Amino acid sequence: MSLALASAPTARTAPSISAAPVRAIADGAPIARLAAPAAELASPAPRVRAVPEGTEARGFVLYVGIDENKATEDGTTLHRIVEALRRLTAEVAPSAETYAAVALAPEGAGGRDVDVVRLALQDPAALAKQREAQGDVRDDSDRHPNGVIIDISRKRVLLDGEPAGLTYKEFELLQYLVLREGRTIDRHELIDSLWNADDEAPSERTIDVHVRRLxxxxxxxxxxxxxxxxxxxRFDRHADVSIRQASTPSPDVF
Structure with a gap:
């Protein structure tokens, strides 16, 4: 059992910039230390690696690989690790929001804990590496020209090449289940995760209606x-179902 902690800052603060000494040499004159004004040193914040132009980083996911036995040997628990990371996040960035989830795997599955976590939480880079290791590097459209294509990167679903015409909420519902493939999601979790606190929370029967329409x-x-x-x-992937994800993992993934 391993865990992942996702943090999504809701506000940004500009980093403090200290004026560093600058050495200047002019026509044989002695070296002088000049303090450059902070305004001259200030520059646009560097973009987060792998974030395409036209998008913005809204948070990050930290994969932590450790099972319960190793945590016990280290004199701790998964819960204590999560709480420590949350406290640190609150200290460094009080405006950040956090969400933690435990990644489950069959007992005796083997492999590095952190790799198991990344695969369980559908990390695109880990999935691509797994496909490459299995010798399967074909594009989804080559594997399933007919069937279901769930395109998370473009927020669309194709059925035998034709758009399914899902509403925004229907796609969100399907995406939530897809990103948690094989896990049964209860109605309360769907309500808490897919409806904002400002929205009027639907009833369990409303969830059933959304699922029926989907x-x-x-x-x-x-x-x-x-x-x-x-x-x-629960989402069950069939042989004729293909899932496409963006190159940059969504912070919503678990």
Missing amino acids: RSKLAHYQDIVRTVRGLGY
């Missing part, structure tokens, strides 16, 4: 969204 638009592929009686809903 499944209707998925037509003969509707069974990729499973109803787990008494528990909630």
Whole structure:
């Protein structure tokens, strides 16, 4: 069992810039130390690596690989690690919001903990590396010219090459399930995650209505969204389902 902590700052503060000494040499004159004005040293903040033009960084994900046994050997627990990271985040950036989730894997699965976490949380770079290691480097469209293409990067769903015509909330619902593939999500989690605090929270029956409409638009592929009686809903990937993700992981991923 391992964990990931996502942090999304809601406000930015400009870094403090101290005037560093600058050495100047002029026509054999002695070296003089000049303090450059802060305004001259100030420059636009560097862009975060891998963030394309036209987008902005809204937070980050820190993958932490450690199972419960290793945590116990270190004299701690996963919960204590999460709380320590949250306290540090609050100290460094009080305006930041945090969300932590535990990545689960079958007992005895093996592999490096951090790699297991990245794969469990659908990190695009880790998924690409896994496909390459398995010798599968074809594009999704080559694998599934017909079938379901869930294009998270473009916020669209194609059924046999035709747009499914999902509403914004229907796509959000499907995306939430897809990014947590194989895990049953209860209705309360869907309400808490997909509706803002300022919105009027829907009832559990409203969630059922949204799911029913979503499944209707998925037509003969509707069974990729499973109803787990008494528990909630789950996304089950079929052989004819392809998922495309953006090159930069979304901070919403778990």
